[in-house]
Amino acid sequence: MSLTITVFVSLLIISLISTPSMSSLESFVFGGCSQLKYISDSPYESNVNSLLTSMVNSASFTNYNNFTVQSPSSSQDTLYGLFQCRGDLSNGDCARCVASAVSQLGTLCLDSCGGGLQLDGCFVKFDNISYFGMEDKTVVLKKCGPPIGFESDSFTRRDAVLGYLGGSDGSYKPYRVGGSGDVYGVAQCVQDLSATECRDCVSDAIGRLKTDCGPAAWGDMYLAKCYVRFSERGAHSHGGNDNNNDEEIEKTLAILIGLIAGVTLLFVFLSCLRNACERGKDGK
Numbered sequence: 001m002s003l004t005i006t007v008f009v010s011l012l013i014i015s016l017i018s019t020p021s022m023s024s025l026e027s028f029v030f031g032g033c034s035q036l037k038y039i040s041d042s043p044y045e046s047n048v049n050s051l052l053t054s055m056v057n058s059a060s061f062t063n064y065n066n067f068t069v070q071s072p073s074s075s076q077d078t079l080y081g082l083f084q085c086r087g088d089l090s091n092g093d094c095a096r097c098v099a100s101a102v103s104q105l106g107t108l109c110l111d112s113c114g115g116g117l118q119l120d121g122c123f124v125k126f127d128n129i130s131y132f133g134m135e136d137k138t139v140v141l142k143k144c145g146p147p148i149g150f151e152s153d154s155f156t157r158r159d160a161v162l163g164y165l166g167g168s169d170g171s172y173k174p175y176r177v178g179g180s181g182d183v184y185g186v187a188q189c190v191q192d193l194s195a196t197e198c199r200d201c202v203s204d205a206i207g208r209l210k211t212d213c214g215p216a217a218w219g220d221m222y223l224a225k226c227y228v229r230f231s232e233r234g235a236h237s238h239g240g241n242d243n244n245n246d247e248e249i250e251k252t253l254a255i256l257i258g259l260i261a262g263v264t265l266l267f268v269f270l271s272c273l274r275n276a277c278e279r280g281k282d283g284k
């Protein structure tokens, strides 16, 4: 009994510690599904399931991979899937992120022929139309922070950071980070792009950040195959969503702490009871 309680308490403590950091990697950024639906219990559905399972398994070994699931019966059932984790994630974090993305995608795009989902730490996509190696600079999500003025030091530093992210040192870097003072930036391509396509996509995103966001404290520009984000330290780069998230985490923490306190009390009560019983027996 007491062992079960101890294990339960430790589990709660582990989830208490790991919740905040994981939930930020797994924060929802955007998602979309194709209009077409497949028939339930069809070969298509089993191909989707096997594709998504392969992605989750593969993510514990590599930050990027692509999959083609051929169907012998019909070419319409051939599926193409890929995942891309942010370049700085460990294999463990990448696997957790992709698992979360795949499960969110399953709910969001129930029975859809295709779908894509971007979390903070990873991107997953599947469809029965091939898109591997195709550059796509469609704007999927754009968010700009409050203006800070063209004259500010931060604005100069932002330009330096974006300049670095868009520059090239000859090697292919699908993931780049840059910082200047308190301004931090990150660029990430989906690795099915070639070096040239990745650079082109990133420079397009940077151009849009500059024109669309102007002198903003932070900006997120997600194109279909790459994204660029920058932020001043302390400036929130998710606007309202993140605050809600923080509130959610606080609520969860409060509930967990309450549970732990309750369980501890129960534990203390039970051991008192046992001691009392033993004393009772001794007294006989």
Ligand SMILES: *[C@@H]1O[C@H](CO)[C@@H](O)[C@H](O)[C@H]1NC(C)=O
Residues within 6 Å of the ligand: 036, 037, 038, 044, 075, 076, 077, 113, 128, 129
């Ligand atoms: C994708 O699957 C849907 C539903 O099975 C089908 O209608 C569509 O033609 C397929 N597209 C391709 C390119 O095979």
Ligand SMILES: *[C@@H]1O[C@H](CO)[C@@H](O)[C@H](O)[C@H]1NC(C)=O
Residues within 6 Å of the ligand: 065, 066, 067, 132, 133, 191, 192, 193
């Ligand atoms: C797909 O993955 C294979 C290895 O798994 C790799 O050789 C190939 O270059 C990848 N294709 C694209 C378009 O990324």
